[in-house]
Amino acid sequence: MFRFYEFKEGFRIALVAIYANKMRSVLTTLGIVIGIVVVTLMATVIEGMGTALDKSISSLGTDVYYLSKWDWFGGEWWKARNRRDVTVEQAEELREKLAIAEAVVPVASTWQKTFKYRNRSVKGNVNGTVPDYEVTSGVVPAEGRFFNLYESNAGRPVCIIGHDVARNLFEREDPIGKTIKIAGYSYRVIGVFEKEGDFLGTSMFSKDTQAFLPLENFLKVFGSNRSIDIHVKMREGVPKEDGKEEMIGIFRSVRRVPAGEENDFGINTQDFLKEVFDSVVGTIGIVGFLITSLSLLVGGVGIMNIMFVSVKERTKEIGTRKALGAKRRSILIQFLIEAATICMIGGLIGLAVSFPLSLIINEILPSSMPLWVVVLSLSISIAVGLVSGIVPAFTAARMNPVDALRYE
Amino acid sequence: MPLIHIKNVVKTYDMGAELVHALSGVSVDIEANEYVSIMGPSGSGKSTLMNVIGCLDTPTSGLYEIEGENVGDLDDNQLAELRNRKIGFVFQTFNLLPRSTALHNVELPLIYAGVPSHDRRALAEQALVSVGLGDRMTHRPNELSGGQRQRVAVARALVNDPSIILADEPTGNLDSKTGIEIMQLFSDLHQQGNTIIIVTHEEDIAAHSHRIIRLFDGKVASDVPVANPLVYQKA
Ligand SMILES: Nc1ncnc2c1ncn2[C@@H]1O[C@H](COP(=O)(O)OP(=O)(O)OP(=O)(O)O)[C@@H](O)[C@H]1O
Numbered sequence: 280m281f282r283f284y285e286f287k288e289g290f291r292i293a294l295v296a297i298y299a300n301k302m303r304s305v306l307t308t309l310g311i312v313i314g315i316v317v318v319t320l321m322a323t324v325i326e327g328m329g330t331a332l333d334k335s336i337s338s339l340g341t342d343v344y345y346l347s348k349w350d351w352f353g354g355e356w357w358k359a360r361n362r363r364d365v366t367v368e369q370a371e372e373l374r375e376k377l378a379i380a381e382a383v384v385p386v387a388s389t390w391q392k393t394f395k396y397r398n399r400s401v402k403g404n405v406n407g408t409v410p411d412y413e414v415t416s417g418v419v420p421a422e423g424r425f426f427n428l429y430e431s432n433a434g435r436p437v438c439i440i441g442h443d444v445a446r447n448l449f450e451r452e453d454p455i456g457k458t459i460k461i462a463g464y465s466y467r468v469i470g471v472f473e474k475e476g477d478f479l480g481t482s483m484f485s486k487d488t489q490a491f492l493p494l495e496n497f498l499k500v501f502g503s504n505r506s507i508d509i510h511v512k513m514r515e516g517v518p519k520e521d522g523k524e525e526m527i528g529i530f531r532s533v534r535r536v537p538a539g540e541e542n543d544f545g546i547n548t549q550d551f552l553k554e555v556f557d558s559v560v561g562t563i564g565i566v567g568f569l570i571t572s573l574s575l576l577v578g579g580v581g582i583m584n585i586m587f588v589s590v591k592e593r594t595k596e597i598g599t600r601k602a603l604g605a606k607r608r609s610i611l612i613q614f615l616i617e618a619a620t621i622c623m624i625g626g627l628i629g630l631a632v633s634f635p636l637s638l639i640i641n642e643i644l645p646s647s648m649p650l651w652v653v654v655l656s657l658s659i660s661i662a663v664g665l666v667s668g669i670v671p672a673f674t675a676a677r678m679n680p681v682d683a684l685r686y687e
Numbered sequence: 688m689p690l691i692h693i694k695n696v697v698k699t700y701d702m703g704a705e706l707v708h709a710l711s712g713v714s715v716d717i718e719a720n721e722y723v724s725i726m727g728p729s730g731s732g733k734s735t736l737m738n739v740i741g742c743l744d745t746p747t748s749g750l751y752e753i754e755g756e757n758v759g760d761l762d763d764n765q766l767a768e769l770r771n772r773k774i775g776f777v778f779q780t781f782n783l784l785p786r787s788t789a790l791h792n793v794e795l796p797l798i799y800a801g802v803p804s805h806d807r808r809a810l811a812e813q814a815l816v817s818v819g820l821g822d823r824m825t826h827r828p829n830e831l832s833g834g835q836r837q838r839v840a841v842a843r844a845l846v847n848d849p850s851i852i853l854a855d856e857p858t859g860n861l862d863s864k865t866g867i868e869i870m871q872l873f874s875d876l877h878q879q880g881n882t883i884i885i886v887t888h889e890e891d892i893a894a895h896s897h898r899i900i901r902l903f904d905g906k907v908a909s910d911v912p913v914a915n916p917l918v919y920q921k922a
């Protein structure tokens with residue numbers, strides 16, 4: 280039977296004992312502190328990456344296939360290099376033949392072009408596409424609008440820009456209707472996308488730093504000799520696997536891939552983000568876990584050692600308490616609480632150190648230390664204290680009262 | 688039925704090379720509300736006997752009963768409970784917790800008895816007042832004189848209202864004037880109905896008791912009543 284007064288007295292004794300040996304207690308917790316700092320920062324980073332992943336997934340749109348010369352994740356890029364380009368014509372043919380698709384959208388891209396407005400300029404990727412891009416991406420401009428079929432077919436010099444491009448070029452000014460220069464050519468801004476944020480420190484997959492032009496215009500300005508991507512969104516109700524198989528079959532025939540040979544194009548989905556995420560998280564997790572376990576082990580041994588010292592120093596006190604009626608259990612609880620409290624203090628110090636560090640991480644990867652991490656850290660600390668305190672506490676609890684009283 | 692019934696108690700320490708017979712067949716009966724001194728030369732087994740009576744130590748052989756209950760049948764926890772409820776200890780070296788106040792030191796037996804904190808405080812304060820330390824409750828042991836420390840220890844021994852108070856050389860570390868003040872407390876406790884057993888080397892301390900048991904080489908050498916015990920009048 281556990282009685283509350285024992286717990287209270289145990290806690291009191293623990294605080295008095297720890298306070299009397301402030302320096303010693305704090306130094307002993309170093310291992311715990313390091314362990315907790317690592318575990319909290321790790322969790323914060325993973326949490327931040329999870330948030331970024333969710334955003335990126337929603338920005339890529341679900342159930343969308345990205346047919347490309349390249350494989351986004353895995354695959355063998357040196358093989359992909361020798362593949363034939365994916366062309367606008369192939370996209371057109373696929374669109375005509377793939378009746379189960381809601382939209383088949385060609386997207387041509389070029390990297391690192393200069394956007395200019397008055398004296399301000401930024402660099403970003405430029406994409407040429409068609410109005411159905413709104414369907415495959417599932418995003419409509421937050422301000423203004425996307426270009427329409429007429430503008431698209433006529434190759435009008437209009438553009439929709441990402442959030443960061445708009446903020447950098449226009450600051451507080453309204454970009455809609457203004458003319459900017461992209462790689463030296465004039466375009467009228469007709470829409471701005473909402474902010475999407477980064478994923479794994481890169482904005483490669485977010486529209487924030489990009490611009491979108493009508494495909495006709497893009498090909499004229501940046502040249503048509505390039506491999507494009509084709510975004511395919513299936514109609515509602517098309518079974519996933521069947522749809523994918525049919526798409527691959529038709530695209531193989533479009534590209535005249537002989538039967539029996541492997542696909543000469545990449546079939547990408549947002550799942551690749553999940554794979555990147557899992558592999559990065561896995562690595563961080565393993566490294567973090569090793570460092571954490573090691574420091575907690577070292578910390579735990581330190582606590583055990585200091586608890587043995589504490590038990591030894593207070594042998595006479597233990598004898599006195601036993602003479603006054605303390606049972607084994609009371610003594611056991613007393614020392615367990617002391618060990619757990621020291622560790623919990625270590626955990627709190629750890630949190631105090633990692634909280635400002637998590638704010639720094641937040642600058643790079645939007646994230647915040649989740650509450651469950653705080654709870655977990657303190658639980659881990661207490662658990663380490665209990666585990667490493669158990670043997671010293673038992674030693675104390677089992678002392679013979681006479682021997683303990685005679686101890687000098 | 689005597690309060691304390693000790694029959695043929697032997698306590699032997701196995702020191703490897705030799706066996707040390709601290710007690711070699713001691714038989715003593717003590718009734719409730721007796722006031723007994725245990726005397727004898729150093730090494731004669733006084734402290735060992737006290738430890739047995741106080742249920743801190745178990746005899747190698749022999750019988751020990753408190754109020755008819757065979758102590759040898761009790762396990763560790765039951766012994767702790769027995770010490771808590773029936774026995775109050777006063778040590779030569781006071782044995783106070785150095786970092787706790789007088790009040791908290793006196794509260795300890797009540798904590799282990801599971802007395803709720805409100806009652807605990809009241810009882811502890813009352814005990815400290817009764818030993819004349821009403822104005823020293825929040826002092827720590829190192830802020831008290833030797834005599835005051837021993838008073839705190841006496842308050843601690845009596846706070847749980849035990850029937851037996853065991854004091855092993857309670858005045859051994861005190862000057863004779865403070866020693867006599869402590870003896871006065873014991874006389875009061877005796878008059879209130881407690882059983883008092885003290886170990887001492889000093890005849891004039893033993894003179895306060897009503898019966899003197901002398902040990903020699905682990906045996907009872909003599910066991911005689913005191914003709915005219917010294918009694919202090921309350922000032
Ligand atoms: N834990 C122990 N291990 C070995 N021998 C012990 C132990 N405790 C006591 N003894 C021995 O038992 C004998 C009796 O010891 P005890 O402490 O009872 O003597 P005492 O009468 O209280 O002496 P003093 O007046 O000096 O306090 C001594 O010879 C002592 O050496």
Ligand SMILES: [Mg+2]
Nearest residue numbers: 733734735855
């Ligand atoms: Mg002795």
